[in-house]
Each structure stands twice: as structure tokens, then as C-alpha cells.
Amino acid sequence: MKKSSIFGIITIAVAIAIIICTYGSASxxxxxxxxxxxSGELHIIGHIDKQKEMVYDATKDANYFSFYMRDTIGNERKVIYTGTKPEDFDRTDKIVLVGQMNKGAFHASHILMKCPSKYTQDKLDVKADTKKASI
Structure with missing residues (x-):
């Protein structure tokens, strides 16, 4: 076999391996x-149930945070996050969790939050009033 044929086969094999690895780790x-x-990792979109208990005590364990969340179809589960409580978590409306279920609770490896300050109506009204006042 020619060296160019061997190189081509190896290149194709490496490309297939990369595609399989990427597909297998995609959530x-x-x-x-x-x-x-x-049993794999999922992204779950939902709303925090602020009526239920949120547990975070940095003096006891700074890497344990738990709360309850309701997903887009109304199912509610306890969420356990092994990390510090995200800043402005209490002010956010919608979150995306990345993780998996374990013993009846969702164990999140990441919490992605919508920034509440960008979407508040009060902030928009203040800017509108300022423009009216300067005209």
C-alpha cells in the first residue's frame, strides 16, 4: 500500500473517532x-419554587446548595448543586440546570441563570423617564 493511502485511512479513522466522542458527550x-x-447528562429549563426551602449555609458547607425547581411541564424535584450559591439566585426568574438524576434528586453540575437586571421593567421605565425629562 502506498504511504498516501495509509495516511488517508488513518485520517478518516481519527475523524470518525472525534465525531463519536463528540456525539457521546453531547447532552x-x-x-x-x-x-x-x-442516566446521561441533561439540560433542564425551569422555574425555582421560592415557596419551598432553599438550603445554603456557607459556614457549614460552602459547596452544598439545594432548592426545588419546577420544569417546563410542571414536574417538581429537589435540586442539589455541589457549589456555592450563585449570586443573585433569589432574583432570577428562569434557570437552566445541567446534570443528572440520582436517588430521586437532580444533581446539577452547572446552573445557568437569566440575568434579572437586563429584563426588569423598572430599569426600562427609568431610562424612558430620563429621556423625557431631558427633552
Missing amino acids: TYGTFKDADNN
Whole structure:
């Protein structure tokens, strides 16, 4: 076999291996029901249940934060995050969790939050009033 043919076969094999590795580690969006039936990592979109208990005590364990969240179809689960409580967590409306179910609770490896200050109506009204006053 020619060296160029061997090089081409090796290049194709490496490309296939990269595609398989990327596909295998890719996570998808779902609900808590999907997480119950799936052992892989999922992204779950939902709203924090602010009526239920949030547990975070930095003096006891700064890397434990738990709360309850309701997903887009209304299923509610306890969420355990092994990290510090995100700044402005109490002010956010919608979050995306990345993680997986374990023993009836969703264990999040990442919490992605919508920035509440960007979307508040009060902030927009203040800017509008300032423009009117300067005209």
C-alpha cells in the first residue's frame, strides 16, 4: 500500500473517532421525567419554587446548595448543586440546570441563570423617564 493511502485511512479513522466522542458527550434538553429515565447528562429549563426551602449555609458547607425547581411541564424535584450559591439566585426568574438524576434528586453540575437586571421593567421605565425629562 502506498504511504498516501495509509495516511488517508488513518485520517478518516481519527475523524470518525472525534465525531463519536463528540456525539457521546453531547447532552440534550429534557424534563425531570426524561432525567428519571436517562442516566446521561441533561439540560433542564425551569422555574425555582421560592415557596419551598432553599438550603445554603456557607459556614457549614460552602459547596452544598439545594432548592426545588419546577420544569417546563410542571414536574417538581429537589435540586442539589455541589457549589456555592450563585449570586443573585433569589432574583432570577428562569434557570437552566445541567446534570443528572440520582436517588430521586437532580444533581446539577452547572446552573445557568437569566440575568434579572437586563429584563426588569423598572430599569426600562427609568431610562424612558430620563429621556423625557431631558427633552
